[in-house]
Amino acid sequence: MEHVDTIILGAGAAGLFCAGFAAARGGSVLVVDHAKRPAEKVRISGGGRCNFTNLYAEAGNYLSGNPHFAKSALARYTQWDFIDLLARYGITWHEKNPEKALGQLFCDGKSTAIVEMLLSEARAAEIRLETTLDEIAHDGTRFRLNLSGRSTTCRHLVVATGGKSIPKMGATGLGYQIATQFGLPVTDTRPGLVPLTFAPHELDWIAPLAGTAVDARVSANGTCFDEALLFTHRGLSGPSILQISNYWREGDAITVDLLPRQNAFDALKSARADNGRRQMQTALATLFPTKLAQALAEKLALTGNLADQSDKALQAIAEQLHGLPLKPTGSEGYRTAEVTLGGVDTDALSSKTMAAKSVPGLYFIGEVVDVTGWLGGYNFQWAWASAAAAGRAIADKG
Numbered sequence: 315m316e317h318v319d320t321i322i323l324g325a326g327a328a329g330l331f332c333a334g335f336a337a338a339r340g341g342s343v344l345v346v347d348h349a350k351r352p353a354e355k356v357r358i359s360g361g362g363r364c365n366f367t368n369l370y371a372e373a374g375n376y377l378s379g380n381p382h383f384a385k386s387a388l389a390r391y392t393q394w395d396f397i398d399l400l401a402r403y404g405i406t407w408h409e410k411n412p413e414k415a416l417g418q419l420f421c422d423g424k425s426t427a428i429v430e431m432l433l434s435e436a437r438a439a440e441i442r443l444e445t446t447l448d449e450i451a452h453d454g455t456r457f458r459l460n461l462s463g464r465s466t467t468c469r470h471l472v473v474a475t476g477g478k479s480i481p482k483m484g485a486t487g488l489g490y491q492i493a494t495q496f497g498l499p500v501t502d503t504r505p506g507l508v509p510l511t512f513a514p515h516e517l518d519w520i521a522p523l524a525g526t527a528v529d530a531r532v533s534a535n536g537t538c539f540d541e542a543l544l545f546t547h548r549g550l551s552g553p554s555i556l557q558i559s560n561y562w563r564e565g566d567a568i569t570v571d572l573l574p575r576q577n578a579f580d581a582l583k584s585a586r587a588d589n590g591r592r593q594m595q596t597a598l599a600t601l602f603p604t605k606l607a608q609a610l611a612e613k614l615a616l617t618g619n620l621a622d623q624s625d626k627a628l629q630a631i632a633e634q635l636h637g638l639p640l641k642p643t644g645s646e647g648y649r650t651a652e653v654t655l656g657g658v659d660t661d662a663l664s665s666k667t668m669a670a671k672s673v674p675g676l677y678f679i680g681e682v683v684d685v686t687g688w689l690g691g692y693n694f695q696w697a698w699a700s701a702a703a704a705g706r707a708i709a710d711k712g
Contacts, residue, residue, distance in 0.1 A: 315465045315466070315467060316464065316465065316466040316467070317466070317467045317468070318342040318343065318344045318440075318466065318467075318468050319336075319341035319342045319343065319468060319469055319470060319708075320336045320337075320341055320342070320343045320344070320468055320469070320470040320471075320472065320708055321343075321344045321345075321346065321457070321459060321466065321468040321470070321471050321472070322336070322343065322344070322345045322346070322439075322472040322474055323346060323347075323447060323471070323472065323473050323474060323475050323488070323489075323492075324345075324346075324347055324473070324474035324475040324476060324489075324680070325345050325346070325347035325349065325352035325353065325441055325443065326347075326352070326353055326354075326355055326356070326474060326476055326680070326697075327353060327355065327356050327432070327680065327694055327697040327698070327701075328474040328476075328679045328680030328681070328697040328698075328700060328701040329345055329347070329472070329474035329475075329679075329680070329701070330345065330352060330353055330432040330433065330435070330436045330441075331432060331435065331436075331697065331698055331701035331702065331705070332472055332474060332679060332701035332702070332704055332705040333345050333435075333436035333438075333439035333441075333705070334435035334436045334437075334438070334439070334705065335701065335702055335704075335705020335706050335708070335709055336439070336470070336472070336704075336705040336708040336709055337436075337438035337439050337709075338438075338705070338706075338709045339709045339710075339712060341708065341709065341712065342440075343436075343438065343439035343440070344439065344440050344442060344466070344468070345436065345439050345440070345441045345442065346441075346442045346443075346445045346447070346461055347441075347442075347443050347444075347445065348443075348444065348445060348446050348447075348484060349443060349444070349483075349484050350443060350444055351443070352429065352432075352433065352441060352443065353428075353429045353432055353433075354483055354484075355476075355480070355483065356425055356428055356429050356432070356694075357425050357426060357429055358425070358483075359425060359694070360420050360421075360425060362424055362425050363420040363421045363422075363423070363424065363425055364420065364421050364425030364428045364694075365410075365418050365419065365420050365690060365691040365694065366396065366400075366407070366419060366420070366421065366428055366691060366694050367393040367396050367397070367419050367691045367692075367694055367695045367698070368393060368416075368417045368418055368419065368688075368690050368691035368692050368695060369393060369409065369417030369419065370417040371388060371392070371393045371417075371687075371691070371692055371695040372385075372388060373385040373388060375687055375688045375692050376685050376686060376687050376688075376692065376696065377506075377560055377561075377655060377685075377686045377687075378660055378684050378685045378686070379501055379659065379660060379661070379684050380660045380661065380684075382665075383660040383663075383665050383684075383685060384665075384685050384696065384699075385665070386665040386666050386703070387665065387666075387668070387696075387699040387700050387702070387703040388695070388696070388699045390699070390702065390703065391698055391699040391702035391703065392699075393419075393691075393695055395698075395702075396695070396698050397419075399431070399435075400431070403427070403431045403434070405421060405422075405423070405427050405428070405431065406421070406422040406423070407419050407420060407421055407422055408420060408422055414541075416541075416690055417690065417691070418690040418691050419691055442461070444462075445461050445462045446461070446462050447459060447460070447461060447488065448460040448461070448462070448463065450471075450492065450495070452496065452673065452675075452676075454674075455469070455674075456468065456469055456675075457469075457471045457675065457676075459471075468675075469675050470675045470677065470708045470711070471675060471676050471677070472677040472678075472679060472704055472708070473489045473492050473493070473658075473676070473677065473678045473679070473682055474489075474678075474679050474680050474682065474701070475488045475489035475492075475682055476489065476654075476680060476681045476682060477489075477503065477653060477654025477657060477681040477682060478503060478505075478648045478651075478654045479505060479506070479648050479651040479652060479653055479654050479681075480648070480649070480650075480651070480652075481648055481649065482649070485648070487503075489657070489658065489678065489682035490503070490657065490658070490682070493658045493662075493678065493682075496670065496672075496673045496676060497672060497673070498658055498659065498662040498663075498670055498672070498673070498678075499658075499659040499661070499662055500656070500657065500658055500659060501656040501657060501658075501659050501684045502656050503654050503655060503656035503657060504654070504655050504656060505559075505645050505646075505647050505648050505650075505651030505654065505655070506559060506560045506651055506652070506653040506654060506655040506686050507556040507557070507559060507560060507651060507652035507653050507689050508556065508559045508645040508646055508647065508650055508651035508652070509546060509548065509549060509550065509551035509555060509556070509559070509645065509646045509650060510549050510550050510551075510555055510559055510562065510568070510642035510644070510645050510646075511548050511549040511642060511643055511644045511645060511646060512548075512549040512550070512640070512641075512642055512643055513641075513643045516549075516640065516641075517547075517548075517549065519609050519612065519613050520545055520546075520549060520550065521545075521546075521547050521548075522605070522609065523545035523605055523606055523609055524545055524546050524547045525544075525545070525546075526544070526545045526603050526605055526606055527542050527543065527544045527545070527552060528542070528543055528572060528602065528603065528606065529541070529542055529543070529574060529575065530542070530543035530552075530554050530570055530571060530572055530574060531554070531570070531571035531574035532554040532555060532557070532558045532568055532569070532570050532571075533558070533568065533569040533570075533571075534558045534561050534562045534566055534567070534568045534569070535561050535562070535563070535566060536561075537558065537561045538558070539553070539554045539557040539558055540554065540574050541553035541554040541557065542554060543555055543570065545606075548646065549642065549646075550640075550642075553689055553690075556652065556689050557688060557689050559645060560655060560686065560688070562642065564644065566641075566642075567639050567640065567641040567642075568639075568640055568641075568642065569637050569638065569639055569640075570637075570638045570639075570640060571635075571636045571637060571638075572602065572610075572635050572636070572638060573601060573635055573636060576601070577632070578601070578631070578632035578635040578636055579628055579629050579632035581600075581601060582597060582620070582623075582628045582631065582632060583625065583628055585597045585600060585620055586620040586621060586623065586628070589620070590619060590620045590621030591619050591620070591621060592619055592620050593618070593619050593620075594611055594616040594617065594618065594619065594620065594623070594631075595607055595608055595611035595616065597620050598610055598611055598616075601635075610635070614631065614634055616631065652689070652693075653681060653686050653687070653693055654681060654686070655686045656684050656686075657681065657682050657683050657684040657685070657686075658678045658682055658683050658684060659684055660683065660684050660685065663678060663683065666703065666707070667703055667704060667706075667707035668683070668700050668703050668704040668707070669704070669707060677704040677707075677708070679697070679700040679701050679703070679704050680696065680697045680700055680701065681693065681696075681697070683700065685700070
């Protein structure tokens with residue numbers, strides 16, 4: 315029977331990062347994954363440039379049943395710590411659209427540089443790929459795992475298996491199953507950072523606009539995001555929609571402000587004074603892409619020309635442009651979701667070490683935990699921070 319000090323289930327961002335910390339004081343570490351290659355989500359993220367963290371990452375950018383849980387780990391391994399690590403490896407980076415102050419950081423080169431860095435940091439650990447977990451047990455002191463038919467024991471077991479998002483890359487609910495097996499509660503899970511879909515009567519005007527993008531302010535349940543919105547054949551996508559999907563629940567409506575940086579009433583009133591003979595659709599085309607202007611004129615039943623519209627009428631039109639109510643029927647699901655909302659209940663974990671309170675030596679890190687970040691590098695920062703918390707705790711125990 316094989317024995318190692320620590321087994322980490324999952325060779326993704328959190329699992330690989332944890333390995334380096336756990337092995338820092340000489341402990342033996344084994345990282346296992348059923349995938350053929352490590353850190354595939356890292357490799358494909360950010361269009362192949364990896365949005366590896368965010369300048370503004372703090373607990374307020376995360377959803378969780380306990381909004382304070384993430385504070386400890388995020389404070390003890392910050393975005394600046396990860397940036398310093400990149401510098402040591404000579405990996406250069408840039409902030410995407412700094413004028414928008416969204417704080418999203420990307421590699422100047424390919425995301426494979428991050429993967430290589432993670433593998434280098436985990437070089438003291440053994441990484442065993444294409445390996446399945448067939449059985450797991452705990453005798454009160456050690457864990458015994460059957461790994462592709464090979465029996466292995468360990469004192470520390472770290473679950474870094476991620477969530478259910480993007481199943482074509484091998485995502486499963488294994489981490490939740492392990493938590494349940496050992497008596498840890500799991501909160502309801504659902505797709506996060508995901509495009510929203512609509513009923514046929516809404517798609518009648520949305521689908522023909524597929525490929526059209528505009529800046530928008532999208533709101534739901536008291537939260538709003540100002541970012542790009544993209545019309546698709548199935549509904550709405552783009553950063554603003556992905557962000558709000560974390561706050562939207564089935565049956566809720568969303569509100570879309572199509573002119574978040576302009577006063578629609580002032581713009582229409584000025585257009586009327588300039589040339590009142592213009593048709594309403596033509597006037598809207600000065601504010602929106604032509605196809606969208608046409609679709610809005612039809613949806614809002616706008617007829618006649620500008621001169622026909624009173625101030626009251628223009629104000630009513632402006633209110634609709636600033637607060638268009640739409641009711642999604644669902645989302646595109648885990649197939650395209652970037653993250654999984656919910657997960658292992660934080661009440662069952664130590665916020666300092668990520669250890670299970672009721673099972674000695676058991677840890678949960680990364681996406682499998684009920685901590686989900688906004689779009690823009692926040693979820694990777696949670697992976698680094700939670701991995702560092704668990705890895706340091708394991709190394710301290712020797």
